[in-house]
Amino acid sequence: MTDQLANSYDVVVVGGGAAGLNGALMLARARRSVVVIDAGHPRNAPADGVHxxxxxxxxxxxxxxxxGRVEVRQFGGQVVAGTVATAAQDGTGFTVTLTDGRTVRARRLLVTTGLVDELPNIPGLQSRWGHDVIHCPxxxxxxxxxxxxxVLASGPMSVHQALLFRQWSPDITYFAHTSVPLTEEQAEQFAARDIRVVTGEVTAVEIAGDRLAGLRLSDGTVVEREAVVxxxxxxxxxxxxxxxxxxxxxHPSGMGEYLPSDPTGRADVPGVWLAGNVTDLSAQVGAAAAAGAAAGAQINFDLVNEETQAAVEAYRAGVPLT
Structure with a gap:
């Protein structure tokens, strides 16, 4: 990414994934000056492919x-490498400061920085994340x-995950780990779907060569598995x-933390929009891209309204249009 950062833009997009790039594409095609500031640490980097x-x-x-970067640049948008340290209100806009000291002014902000996945502290789990340690069917x-x-029980959606993955495989084992016991209804659902339940704390992920081999329990037992959810x-x-x-x-689901926005992506602070996983924890790439595009269109519309109001006021005052 070699684009130079200018002093100001109509819109600064923070985050260079699917949501940010699609938002920037919509804005660039709307003839807005727009820059994407990309820290270069995408959530899906460990994955082999987008599905x-x-x-x-x-x-x-x-x-x-x-x-996506090529397409944004095709319409005059910029993509710049950098990490945003702070964003502060500056009159009717915002001043964005990067960790390297660079600053840029924006009339509007589109934040698409995504989220961070925090995994249970079990040896071997992180190293296989995105390969054979997965979360979404x-x-x-x-x-x-x-x-x-x-399926390693680690949160409020673990039972749901086990029932979902049963659609893809008849061989599902639910590792209760340190979670609360199953309810009678959940136990009956697992029995009806032939989902095995293993009790005991999981202490390590067993790896053989470059593949996951199983989960080790606190009593030393290793339960062979090819993939772990x-x-x-x-x-x-x-x-x-x-x-x-x-x-x-x-988040109401209990799955983590998010920044709330309205259906258009508008945040609680005027002039700030959100799109992608930063506000929608469950959005896949397609949904994140669509949200970015929708937010971009809404931001352009907001700027058009502002510019129209200014033009009307100038017209009433007899100021010539520029």
Missing amino acids: GLLAREGISPKDLVER YCHGWEVRDQAIG VGSRMVADASFLAPLGLLPKE
Whole structure:
């Protein structure tokens, strides 16, 4: 990314994933000056491919982002490498400060920084994340179909995950780990779907060569598995918005923290929009891209309204149009 950062833009997009790039594409095509500031740490970097995305099924996350950058630049948008440290209100707009000291002014902000997955502290789990340690059946279910799958109870959606992954494989084992016991209804559902339940704390992920081999329990038993499903705690990656009073809130699902927005992506602070996983924890790439595009259109409309009001006031005062 070689674009130079100018002094000011109509819109600064913070985050260079699918949501940010699609938002920037819409704004650039609307003839807005727009820059994407990309820290270069995408959530889906460990994954081999993007799935469930029409006409781009299986494309690598890196290739998808590169294509998106080319398209944004094609219409005059910029993409700049950098990490935002703070965003502060500056008159009718915002001043965005990067960690390297650079600053830029924006009339509007579109925040698409995504989230951070916090995994249980079990040796071996993090190193296999995005490969054979997964969380979403719609992202990875096809790739592990008919395999021996373990579901590690780690959050409020673990039972739901086990029932979902049963659609992709008849061999599902639920590891109760340190979670609360199943209810009678949940136990009956598992029995009816032939989902095995293993009690005992999981202490390690067993790895053989470059593949997951199973889960080790506290008593030393190793239960062989080919893939493990785990529910991460998902936390919005947007601490730089704190000076604006935008702080993450606990998600109603209990799965983590997010920044709330209205259906158009508008945040609680005027002039700030949110799109993608920073506000929608469960959004896949396609949904995140669509949200970015919708937010971009809404931001342009907001700017048009502002400019129209200014033009009307100038017209009434007899000031010539420029």
